[in-house]
Amino acid sequence: MSNNNILCALACNLDTHILQAALPLFASEKVEAIEWSFDALFRIKQKPDWFVELLKVFSSANRLVGHGIYFSLFSGKWVKEQEEWLAHLASIAKEYPFDHVTEHFGFMTGANFHQGAPIGIPYTKNTLAIGVDRLKRIHHACECPVGLENLAFSYSLEEVEKHGAFLDELVEPVNGFIILDLHNFYCQLHNFKVAYEDLINLYPLHRVREIHISGGTWEDSRVRPNEQIRRDTHDDAVPEAVFELLEKTIPKCPNLKYVTLEQIGLGLKSAASKKQFQQDFLKLCTVVAQQNQQLNQNITPNNFMPSAATPAPASTPLEDVQLHEQQLALSKILETAPTYQQAQVLLQQSSLANTAWQVEDWDAAMLDTAMEIAQKWKGGFK
Numbered sequence: 001m002s003n004n005n006i007l008c009a010l011a012c013n014l015d016t017h018i019l020q021a022a023l024p025l026f027a028s029e030k031v032e033a034i035e036w037s038f039d040a041l042f043r044i045k046q047k048p049d050w051f052v053e054l055l056k057v058f059s060s061a062n063r064l065v066g067h068g069i070y071f072s073l074f075s076g077k078w079v080k081e082q083e084e085w086l087a088h089l090a091s092i093a094k095e096y097p098f099d100h101v102t103e104h105f106g107f108m109t110g111a112n113f114h115q116g117a118p119i120g121i122p123y124t125k126n127t128l129a130i131g132v133d134r135l136k137r138i139h140h141a142c143e144c145p146v147g148l149e150n151l152a153f154s155y156s157l158e159e160v161e162k163h164g165a166f167l168d169e170l171v172e173p174v175n176g177f178i179i180l181d182l183h184n185f186y187c188q189l190h191n192f193k194v195a196y197e198d199l200i201n202l203y204p205l206h207r208v209r210e211i212h213i214s215g216g217t218w219e220d221s222r223v224r225p226n227e228q229i230r231r232d233t234h235d236d237a238v239p240e241a242v243f244e245l246l247e248k249t250i251p252k253c254p255n256l257k258y259v260t261l262e263q264i265g266l267g268l269k270s271a272a273s274k275k276q277f278q279q280d281f282l283k284l285c286t287v288v289a290q291q292n293q294q295l296n297q298n299i300t301p302n303n304f305m306p307s308a309a310t311p312a313p314a315s316t317p318l319e320d321v322q323l324h325e326q327q328l329a330l331s332k333i334l335e336t337a338p339t340y341q342q343a344q345v346l347l348q349q350s351s352l353a354n355t356a357w358q359v360e361d362w363d364a365a366m367l368d369t370a371m372e373i374a375q376k377w378k379g380g381f382k
Contacts, residue, residue, distance in 0.1 A: 004301060005292045006250070007063065008285045009033035009210075009260040013040055014051055017265035021274035025281055033063035033099075035210075035260050038092050039070050039085060059096040065210065065258065066092070066101040066142070067179075072108040073134045073148070074121045076324030078317035090141040099257075100145040100209065100304065101138060102179050105167070109331040109374045117377040119330070119370060120151055120159065122356035123166045126320050131170045136313040139174050145304035147177035147209060152184035152216075152232035153370065155362040157192045164203035177209035177255070177304045182245045183216055183238070187230040191366070200249065208253040209304055213238050213246055213284060214262040219372075223340060223365040231369070235267030238280045243287065250291045255302045259288050326352050334374035340367045 010022055012034040025031050036055065041047065047055075058064040071085050089101070106118035121127045139146045148167060154160045167178055180203065189196060215236035218228040238261070250256060261281050268274055329350045337343035344367065347359040354360070 004295055004297050004299065006256055006288050006295070007032040007258050008281070008288050009035055009063075009065070009258045010281065011035045011037070011067070011212075011260055011262040012054075013037050013265075014047065015265035017268040017274075018263070021263075021268045021277045024278060030281065030285055033065065033258055033260075034058050035065045035067050035258070035262075036096075037069055038066045039068050039088065055096045059098070062097075062099050064096055064098055065260075066098040067149075068101065068103040068138075070108065071103050071134070071138070072118075073103055073105065074107040074127055074130055074323075076107075076130070076320040076322070076327055078319050082317075086137055086141040089138070093142040093144065098142060098144050100147060100177070101142045102147040102149055102210070103138065105148050105151050107327055109327075109334060109377070117373045118151070119334070119374070120154060121323075121327075122358070123159075123162055124356045126323060128166070128169055130318050130320060130323070132173050133313060133318040135171065135174050135176055136310075137317070139176075139306060140313055145177060145209070146174060147171060147179055147207075147304070149179040149181050149212070150184050150203075152181065152187040153366070153373065154188060154192070155366050155370070156358065157194070157363075158358075158361070160188050160192050160194065160199070161202055164199075168204035168207060171207060174306045174310060175302070175304055176207070177302075178204065178207045179210045179212055180205075180208045180249065180253070181212035181214070181232075182242050182249060183212065183214045183234075184232050186239070186242050186245060187216065187232050190230045192363075196245070196248065200252065205249075205252045206254060206302070209255055209302075210258040210260060211246065211249065211253070211256060212260050212262050213242050213280075215239060215242075215267070219369075221365050221368070223368050227365075229365060229369050231373075234262055234264045236263075237273075237276045238283075243283060246284070246287055247291075250287070251294070254299060255304075257301070259284055322351075326350075326355070326357065330357075331374065334371050337371060340364055340371060343367055343371060 010031050104118045106120050109119050214234045215238050217231050217233045221227045221229050261284055333343050333346045352359050
């Protein structure tokens with residue numbers, strides 16, 4: 001295999017249903033890399049020996065990548081849990097060296113760590129500075145390339161169209177990369193009725209090092225009659241439309257190294273769902289194999305490591321008190337408002353009104369969806 005070949009990866013966590021579904025794929029040596037959500041084991045004090053061995057095997061081959069969930073990159077206030085998260089990452093990265101580490105874009109709703117769901121932020125100089133500060137800290141902890149995943153959710157078409165450029169600005173100071181989650185992208189295409197070419201060209205595709213594919217759900221909109229909202233729930237098979245996006249997008253990403261299948265264990269309880277998961281992965285491998293045959297192997301890929309001249313993170317983490325207060329206000333409204341109409345009233349009465357958040361322009365259906373997400377996960381992941 002050429003060093004430039006794209007690798008077929010599985011998101012593989014310590015979950016019985018995922019591991020049962022993935023076992024035949026490992027046995028047939030189809031899995032070329034694994035992605036591990038290293039901060040999802042916060043309730044588990046000791047990992048089973050066989051899982052430790054699995055991590056070590058892939059880490060020793062430079063084919064283990066870390067995917068964070070809980071860091072809350074854009075929280076306006078720095079909290080001790082973020083410091084602890086970085087310390088945990090530093091320890092884990094020494095035990096199982098990662099080929100790269102990623103986190104989700106946004107901040108976590110909910111007052112407590114390990115609770116809430118990732119929600120977007122206004123694209124301002126202040127939020128950009130906080131994001132860069134946090135990315136430098138993540139790199140300092142793991143000492144490997146760092147990247148961010150694009151959001152599945154936005155409040156407005158303008159936000160959707162600006163997302164790619166803002167991601168580019170965020171990762172550039174650390175020569176970071178992007179996970180292009182194509183199901184997240186699919187959600188944006190559907191929910192905002194955008195054409196593929198119009199949106200994909202707004203992303204810095206030269207920074208894509210990993211692609212995610214997954215499934216999700218359709219929900220009848222309570223705001224748009226006879227329409228459905230696409231949600232990134234990771235609990236169903238990969239739609240054919242997402243495989244089509246994969247085939248179209250891989251050739252546009254010259255630094256792509258991994259294509260990763262994600263699904264949560266809750267969606268893999270039946271024998272049929274496990275079989276479908278295996279078929280989805282094998283289809284992923286077929287698409288990747290076809291694309292590998294067409295790769296220009298003479299291109300030297302970006303290693304996405306910061307230059308030696310990149311400044312170390314400041315001794316004191318950057319904070320924004322006003323942003324923190326606005327995030328608390330938004331989280332409370334999303335988690336408690338009984339209707340989107342009431343949420344609109346509360347937003348206009350809050351500190352978010354007439355600010356860079358642009359709450360006045362939020363799509364009502366997307367606000368309603370944000371409330372569903374926040375109210376579902378406000379108690380944490382069970």
